[in-house]
Amino acid sequence: MGKIAVVPGTFDPITNGHLDIINRGASIFGEVFIVVLNNSSKNPLFSVEERMQLIIDATSHLPNVKVQTFSGLLIDYAESVNASVIIRGLRAVSDFEYEMQITSMNRVLNNKIETFFIMTKNQYSFLSSSIVKEVARYGGKIDELVPSHVEKALIEKYNTY
Numbered sequence: 001m002g003k004i005a006v007v008p009g010t011f012d013p014i015t016n017g018h019l020d021i022i023n024r025g026a027s028i029f030g031e032v033f034i035v036v037l038n039n040s041s042k043n044p045l046f047s048v049e050e051r052m053q054l055i056i057d058a059t060s061h062l063p064n065v066k067v068q069t070f071s072g073l074l075i076d077y078a079e080s081v082n083a084s085v086i087i088r089g090l091r092a093v094s095d096f097e098y099e100m101q102i103t104s105m106n107r108v109l110n111n112k113i114e115t116f117f118i119m120t121k122n123q124y125s126f127l128s129s130s131i132v133k134e135v136a137r138y139g140g141k142i143d144e145l146v147p148s149h150v151e152k153a154l155i156e157k158y159n160t161y
Contacts, residue, residue: 005029005085005116006078008037011051012044013150014058015132017124021089024118026062033081034059038071045133045157058147075109086115091125 007022011034026032036051046054048069059065070077078086086106088099096117103115120127132145136154143151 002030003085004031004033004081004083005087006033006035006074006081006083007087008035008074008077010042010044010129011036011055012042012046012129013051013132013146013154014055015124015127015129015146015150016144017089017091017120017127019058019147020121020124021087021118022059022065023062025087025116026059026065029085029087030064032062032065032087033083034065034067035074035077036067036069037074038069046153050153054150054153057149073109075106075113078113079110084113086113088115088117090117090119091127 005025005028007025009018011018022032022034034055036048036055038048044051052067052069055067059067074086086103088103090096090099099115099117106113106115127145132142133154135145136142136151137158139158142154146154
């Protein structure tokens with residue numbers, strides 16, 4: 001229970017699927033760092049700071065969760081916070097091949113840090129930040145997909161364009 005875990009992601013924005021994985025991870029590990037990665041290959045809707053605040057607000061009920069940001073190799077970040085575990089969420093079999101490649105590379109870089117895969121609940125198996133943004137962009141119903149403050153932030157973003 002005292003182990004430190006890292007939950008990495010872009011979280012643009014955080015969804016109920018992400019929160020499912022985070023809540024379950026926080027119930028297993030002593031300390032959980034949610035790491036908002038600054039992925040240069042993506043063009044995020046929300047700034048890193050905005051994403052961090054949305055996550056902080058969504059996880060305020062979890063005293064063992066901290067939110068930080070990092071640019072660079074995830075394994076370097078995990079080492080810097082003395083994490084022994086990286087938590088990755090899986091939605092479907094299609095996620096597994098990509099996740100296996102990343103996990104294998106992380107093991108080459110540091111074989112002392114394990115990766116734990118948590119299958120998301122069935123109700124979130126289709127859910128991604130990209131889908132949420134697409135639905136929100138066209139005024140679709142997203143209240144069951146994201147926390148209410150994230151829904152509000154998405155509406156504000158798309159009403160400003």
